[in-house]
Amino acid sequence: MKKATNIAIVGATGLVGKAFLELLESDHFLDSNIHLVASKKSEGQKISLRNSNHVVGALEDFDFSKMDLAFFSAGSEVAKEYAPKAVNKGCFVVDNSSCFRKDKTIPLIVPEVNGEALTEDTVPGIVANPNCQTIQMVVALKPLHDLFVIKRIDVTTFQAVSGSGKLAQDELQIQVRQQLKGEKPSSHIFNKQIAFNVLPHCGEFEKNSYTQEEMKLVWETHRILDANIEVSATCVRVPVVNGHSESVHIETHEPMNIDIAKQCLSEAKGVKLLNEEGPESYVTAVEVDGTDSVYVGRLRMDLWNKNRLNLWVVADNLRKGAALNSIQIAEILFT
Known part of the structure; x- marks a missing residue:
């Protein structure tokens, strides 16, 4: 298994972004460095995570080459433009939008159901998160x-x-x-x-x-x-x-x-x-x-x-x- 030293949360100020932060606070990827990313209008905003303030960076200027993993929760248009760019920089992307769900070349995964479809060959690449219901x-x-x-x-x-x-x-x-x-x-x-x-x-x-x-x-x-x-x-x-x-x-x-x-x-x-x-x-x-x-x-x-x-x-x-x-x-x- 690969080590996720640096993780980006794209859409960190939205509802799903906040759910990510709650989960990462004390239960998941505790040894990873978390980087918060959102649109220009949220740039500079400070969010508390793991007893320290994290400054939100602008997606337009973000360097994905330093990331091992990125969680995208910023909508289909953002995912369509930036997820492939992140992958090209060597970053693995899990996308929450509907952008890639119908693309049969991209895994659509619920770990309890078809998690075996993921292999180490998937990295770097994109995996689509299905719709909530x-x-x-x-x-x-x-x-x-x-x-x-x-x-x-x-x-x-x-x-x-x-x-x-x-x-x-x-x-x-x-x-x-x-x-x-x-x-x-x-x-x-x-x-x-x-x-x-x-x-x-x-x-x-x-x-x-x-x-x-x-x-x-x-x-x-x-x-x-x-x-x-x-x-x-x-x-x-x-x-x-x-x-x-x-x-x-x-x-x-x-x-x-x-x-x-x-x-x-x-x-x-x-x-x-x-x-x-x-x-x-x-x-x-x-x-x-x-x-x-x-x-x-x-x-x-x-x-x-x-x-x-x-x-x-x-x-x-x-x-x-x-x-x-x-x-x-x-x-x-x-x-």
Whole structure:
């Protein structure tokens, strides 16, 4: 394994960037030097990390030749321009944007599911981090797929506003205050009011009437888990600050046994199974905020078919859905 002496966090001042800093504070790459990078407008900003102040550098002037590893969380346009430049300087890049996810020459990785696809030959190079809701779903479904072979997935996601960035979080809070004052909420980030509402619309609409977020679940599940699985998704934006939830219904080729399904999930890496009954059989987005596992609960067999199972999947989209998954990718290749 290679040693990551110097690590750059590109997009260090954003929501995912801050999640990276929380994780790197005390749990990961403790012997590495961390360099914070953002746009020109954030240059010079000081951020506390590991008992010292780190000064944010401007991406436009940053020298990637001195870096072993860079985590990009600054959007597709930035990744498209700067990630290849970093690689050409000998730096390994893990990118959180959608820029490289459909490029079959670039690995799309969830370590618990297809981490074996990474080898030392991947460095230097680019690895794409999947979309947040895909990550938590495939982590939950991988052990079930290994046992029963999933034929079809029907999923409805309930996605927090943090998935749209800090301005989206701010808009939710502003609209809540406006609504409680009896004022008409103003919308700028979302096309409709998000406070006290749900929007069946995450991402731009494709020509087939599905949204980009819905199609990401299809494309990415095929790349990461199994290209033969039928996937149908509805992605809903909900007035939750952070944490994505999913109602998942699967159909398998082999008949399922609920006790065996629970047993394999209880032993699965990265999964926390809620193996209780009634109100203790699930957690909510509020409860998983700031945690690192994928929580699975409300397991129940379909009433009419032994090949169908329902489950509830929740995770922190900024951590396991972005920063933590990226760090886990890097930890396969670096010490």
